[in-house]
Amino acid sequence: MSGDHLMQARNAYLEEAQELLSDLEESLLELEASPEDQELINRVFRSMHTIKGSGAMFGFDDIAMFTHELETVFDQVRNAELPVTSELLDLTLQSRDLILEMLLQDGGDSTISRTKSEQIVTELRKIGSGGAPAPVPDGAQSASAVQVTPHDDVTTVFRICFKPNARIFLSGTNPFSLLEELSDLGNCRIVARTDAVPGLEELDPLVCYTWWDMILATVRGEEAIRDVFIFVEDDCELIIQKIETITQEDAVVVGRKLGEILVERGDVSAQDLQGVLKQQRPLGELLTTAGLVSPQGLESALTEQDLVREVRSSRVEPKEAVTSIRVEASKLDKLGDLVGELVIVQARLSQLVSSHHDPELISLAEELERLSDELRDNTLGIRMLPIGSTFNKFLRLVRDLSRDLGKEIDLVTQGGETELDKNVIEKLNDPLVHLMRNCIDHGIELPDVRQANGKPRLGRIVLSAEHSGGEVLIRIFDDGAGIDPARVQAKAVAKGLITPDAVLSQEEILQLVFLPGFSTAEQVSSVSGRGVGMDVVKRGIDSLRGVIKLESTPDKGTTVLIKLPLTLAIIDGLQVEVERQQYVIPLSAVEECVELDRFRTNFGENGEMINLRGEAVPFIRLRNWFTLNGTLPTIEQIVIVNVLEQRIGLVVDKVIGQHQTVIKSLGRVYRELEGISGATINGDGSMALILDVQAMVRAVMRHALKSEMYAAN
CATH class of the missing domain: 1.10.287 (Helix Hairpins)
Structure with a gap:
């Protein structure tokens, strides 16, 4: 294999291994709640088996050897020789983290990794050698265990079609090793299908032209067969059909007619078969002479016929092939x-x-x-x-952090199927981590405190997502102590963030926690107390053009609501014009457009206001915001937007209409300009700025707050 192909294969393994480790972590956390679930145990084992086999194939020998030790212990668990204990799960989770660390070190060739692996292997071997068979309730195995346990008195015959991808050699796979491993499962007959092998002058040594038909009689189940091909399941067409099951009580062996086998396998149609049968010659000879079946196809069918004579037949529908592909x-x-x-x-x-x-x-x-x-x-x-993959990562965070803090917490996730743009999901991870850590540290009380307050010892965090129009709503709720507004305001005064006599609503007080340097923690810990976190969350959500709100009731709990756009690439916008300059307002924030009646405007304490059907709505003149000179039009338009539950008007010269907006990032010089989130190209080739309505609303709110503080002084 060339160096480029080898590097591509190694990179593919690294990517796949990280996905497998994520799935392994999720399975282990589920297994902690259901330690007797045999399907979960099998999922864990398959993940380990794949990581080990592929690691050895691509030169990650340290990972392969370490994972082998882990796999050995879970093989005992799979065979009901060891119970699933908290100690085993802790060690396995530590092993998962170590394997990820070794991957990032390109194989784990470091003294620290070797020391960690040796310590974990010692503990794993201790568990493996000292474990007793898992307890069986009421003398009977669970239903899930019975389904996967092989029985020596039951033989099953499988028909297996293995068609490797033509480029499978480039991944370092040797199909013959798979055939040998399959033969170890029982009585196996293999027929090579070489119909597609070209002449020597056209032969490419890097291409696999051959595929195989295999008939296997085994006391093992289908899962054991799939384990053989687990490393190459994405690089081949694999069809496994159960064609016979026989027990010791079955005394009669019923053979199958050759024609039935060929028709079932698709090598010949029933119509052609009947036409040839009328000639009353041996069927195999007739079909090959007529050119309807290749000699190799006939050989494969005869091989099956010979083996099936030893067992009784029962056809099943073939499993559908996977139709998804991996894309960078x-x-x-x-x-x-x-x-x-x-x-x-x-x-x-x-x-x-x-x-x-x-x-x-x-x-x-x-x-x-x-x-x-x-x-x-x-x-x-x-x-x-789907955002569920991000949600699942927090199961481990809640498990480990609650243990460190001595708390009992149950995390419930809802709406994991809700879909978001992959870039939004990637950038959302860090803000969610900060919020979850705050829920665990600040929100949920210690079990004894909860019990004394009449609450269950087990705290609850609910992480949910749902679509709402062109947005996604993410809620994080905890049934903890809630946020005390008086305490938040006192902290803000102590830090000089607001004046002592400032009059704020409860919503405004809760928004103070997003200010830089704000923290209500009494002491600095590894989790909180340094005043870094919620302001980072706010900036992260703002960068996604999202909105974040807090709702809290003391002693009842806190809810964090996040509104996010579905995508960062293209939005629906309302195009407006001011002094021949065009701007785009995100349509999701627009409520209505009306003409600005100067006779219905006045100056209030917070600036210019318009009387809109009896409601006083503040407004901003974009002409003043961007310092544009020129003559005012006879009739101005005002666009009413709603952000942060606050209605505000944007005064423009003209509303052009709805526009499909492709967002272009601004250069570094312009990124910090307040009120602008990006730019787009118009149909005539000119540029239009995309307005950051949230920043404008916050500016108005800050101006109002300063006015109140100035008036109070």
Whole structure:
């Protein structure tokens, strides 16, 4: 194998191994709650088996040897020779973390890793040698255990079709080793299918042209067969069919007709079979002479017939093949960028065509618009991932941190199937970690304190997600002590964040926890107390164009609500104009557009206000915000937006209409400009700035707060 191919294979293994480790952690945490679940035990074992085998294949020998020790112990668990204990799960979780560390060290060739692995292996061997058979309730195995336990008095015959990917050699796989391992499971007959092997002059030594038919009679189950091919399941077509099950009580051996086998296998149609049978010659000879079956196909069918004569037949439907593929994230990003550029070009083309009034061109432009919209939606759909994978990571965080703090906490996740853009999910991880740590440290009380307050000792955290229009709502609720507004306000005064006589609503007080340097922790710990966390959360959510709110009731609990856009790439926007400059307001924040009646405006304590159907709504003139000079139009428009449960108006010269906006990032010089979140390209090639409405609303709220503080002084 060439160096480039080997490097690609190693990189593929690293990526797959990290996914397997994530699945292993999830399975172990589920196993802690259901220690007798045989399917979970099998999932854990398969993850270890794959990591070990692939690791050895690609040169990660330290990982392979270490995982072998872990696999050995779980093989005992799988065979009901060891119970699933907290000690075993703790060691396995530590092993999982160590394997990840070794992967990041490109194989674990470090003194620290070797020391850790030796310590864990010593403990694992101690458990393996001193363990007793797992207790069986009421003298009977659980139903799940009975399903996977092989019986020596039951023989099952399987038909196996193994078609490796043509490029399987490039991954370092030797198919013959798989065939040898399969033969160890029982009485196995193998027929090589070489129909596709070309002549010597066309033969590529790096291509696998051969595939195999195998008939296996074994006392082991289908799971054992799949374990043989577990390393190559994504690089082959594997069909396993159960064709016979026989027990010791079965005294009659019923053979199967050759024609039945060939028709069932798809080597010949029933119609062709009947036509040949009319010639009354040996079927195999007739079919090969007629050119309907290849000699190798006939040999394979005869082999099956010979073996099936030893057992009785029972056909099952073949398992559907997996139709998903793995794609690098960078390729998806590139595809998204190209689609964005296509949307811009399509908008420019539509604008150009509309000025020519050519029906045929207009029809073509509309068709292109339809196709580009469909391509955009499909591309965004490909980038969407369920948020459940992120939620599952917090099971381990809650487990470990609650133990360190002496707390008992149950994490409940809901809405894991809710999908978000992969970039949003990646950037959301750190803010969620801070919020979960705060729930555990600040929110949930110690078990004795909860019991004294009439609460159950077991605290509860609910992490949920759901779609709401073009947004995703994420809620984090804990039934802990809640937030005391008086204490928050006192801390803010002590830190000089607000004046002692400031008059704030409860919602405004709770928002103070997002200020830099704010913390209510009495002492610094490894978890909290340094005043770093909630301000980081706020900045992280702001960078995602999201909104975060706090709701809390003392002694009842706290809810954190996060609103996020589905994607960071393309949004629906309302295009407006001020002094011949165009701007885009995210449509999700827009409530309505009205004409600005100067006779219904006045100056209040918090600036200019408009009387909108009896409600006083403050507004910002974009002309003043961006310092644009020029003549005011006769009639101005005001766009009413709602952000942070606050309604505010944005005064513009003209509302152009809805616009599909492809977001372009700003350069470093402009990133810190308040009120701007990005830019887009218009249909005529000009640029329009995308307004950060949240930043504008916060600016108005800050101005109002300063005004109150100034008036109080």
